[in-house]
Amino acid sequence: MHPRIDLLLALALLAAAAWPLQAGDSDAAARGKKALETRAFTPSPWPFAAYDNVWKAWTPKLDKKPTDYDRAFREHYGLHAAPYENGKYPMGLRPGTFLLFKGLTTDCMLCHGGSILGKSYVGLGNSSLDIQAFFEDLNRTAGIARKLPHTFSNVRGTSEAGAMAVFLHSFRNPDLSLRLTTRHKWELKDDLCEDVPAWWLLKKKKTMYHTGGANSRSVRSIMQFMLTPNNSLATFETEEPVFRDIQAYILSLEAPKYPFPINAKLANTGRKLFVKNCAKCHGTYGEDWTYPNKVIPLKEIDTDPARYHGLPVALGEFYNESWFAKEKPAGYKSMQTAGYQAPPLDGVWATAPYFHNGSVPSLYHVLNSKARPKIFTRSFRTDEADYDKNNVGWKVQILRASPGTNVPGIERRKVYDTTQPGRGNGGHTYGDAFTDDERRAVVEYLKTL
Template identity: 35%
Template structure:
């Protein structure tokens, strides 16, 4: 049972591994595959979702009882970080829902977010509560007398994410790959290695097109095969990955087609131009240039230089990375570019950075203003709502002196504690070299990317 539980944990679109150069595919077909094809076992049915409000705490439960079915649905969407699809708001972007009303998690659970009421496929979903929906769906199934599946127990035995919008994605991949051989056959008697559990903020999908290698440490050459790794549940045998390869050529094409959303607010053009000059002088060496002379260097920064939280860096060993590189996902090592022992983290492109709060790879910094002011990053902060802070560019957050007491599990996931393992907001202190005027100009310039 334990292995089956772990095998159902790889429910994320962007596991910590990927591969091989992808042949041309159809971007629209790729999107349709993601929202309409269940690549994982079904998770729950429509009846369960329609009744999940019955396990909510008061006064929310009473509010839901008095609401219409449509209002209750929206309350559930808001509670768990779900959104309607751009083409059909009545359907959840983050789940495949078949004709029988069976719900199956898809890639957009982590990579389909919302900005000021607008759903943006490819945007990191900073409101998704993986642990919360898992716990409350399990309770609802038990209340309705429905059969539980291994995935219902996952949050009880494996950390899913200490904060909303984050997941333990790297260790999902480590756990599931440890059960397979290079051909992706399940190995009888295989056991899980020791893992350093930590949370990650998903990257925006529109960065995919710019990169040769992906993931924070840039170890994996990108390609269509590795995108299938999120389906490494035991129910999928080795042949299933071969059978779905054509689908994921289309998914690869879809990811490659995405572009960053444009900032919807006002921009001070004069100030932004001053910020562009400062940015190109101080930041472009790592993050690249934009506009007519766009160039992305894909530069890896040694961990002792960047000094951001190193739990992600320490969580994968050279053996983990090489094991992936020798597998079918990487064409048994034929795909060039694998980095088994990287030095640190790769500085990401900043297209659409205004929309991707919170910042740093673990989501520890609530706004771009805080990113530009390292000494003023809050040690403990809490979401103040779902509105966007246009002044500081990011989450509308409240700084706290200490972690509040007496919170429910879901309320605790609204509070970010940077003193926890893997949660540090330290590092990336390069903005300290800028004056306050220069920081303000750079902040304005970042709106234009």
């Protein structure tokens, strides 16, 4: 064959091979979206009536069911209207089954569905949720007397996802068979106060989770979120292709754009400061973006250490022997890293509060460590009235002291006390040497990402 024709043929074949691959990816993302919006991966613990009656467990006691109950329910627990068909339920709660019974269960969007300026997004971390009250109240209303096995949340907007993983893995052998009577006795720390990362950042990341401890392309790693004892190895194997689709969908998400006017001149001044002082860790933005995917040693970043130290080394070792690490073709092992990953900052205007523990309410405060509020509360609503356009983040009220233990949990958890374990707001002092004008410029630039 003529070499030219050979080459053309090869190119045509390549093009033909590449095309279905791309189409396949977007099909996978569409299937993943559908799976997230229509399916539950854990059995339903609660009868439908628990939703309708749970207001009777609220403090202060109500003498009748609130009008516009669905809204009252969302606001009480910090949930958000679903931007897809979900009946009367908010994102995160949906009908499911348990053996032959139908009832209510939770899904990924309980933590990974949020709203900002009155608009809901799948993939925006839920920084309003009181997951502790949500589980306690629904369990009580459903007549489930058992206490939660550990604290699910110490402070509103954060959860103890790490402790859940430690607890749920402790019932398993490496082949995922159950060990109900002899569970692993790993140390379980439930004061890590984890903020939920935005899903739209995953596509830039090579490693994920706050410490960068897992490969961001691991499908099985995110299947840990369906580790209730009722799910068997067979279920995990059946659902793996579904989670591959869910991952494709997560990788297709884009950050929302800042919807208010931006001072372009100020932002440009900020961009130069950012490139000089921040880009080496957080990358550059725009069409030719770069992202260095750096994990900064704890000593250097010096933000709260609890999350870093919070997951037992033995769990990592167990994980690496287990089904989770044996994904085809090469497997993805969990990794011990030296500190916290510097995340990409796309859409960062929408993801307050900041740092892995949500201890800093605004971008201005990220850049001025001495001015960070020590004890504060906020509305936990996400409307324009609650949004601080000046500092970029949530409006907060500063308090002089934390509420005492006589105050009901749901009220106590509304207060972020940075003197408490897991909630330190120190470290990341890279903006401290700026003047306030320089900080304002960098904040203006961050709005454009």
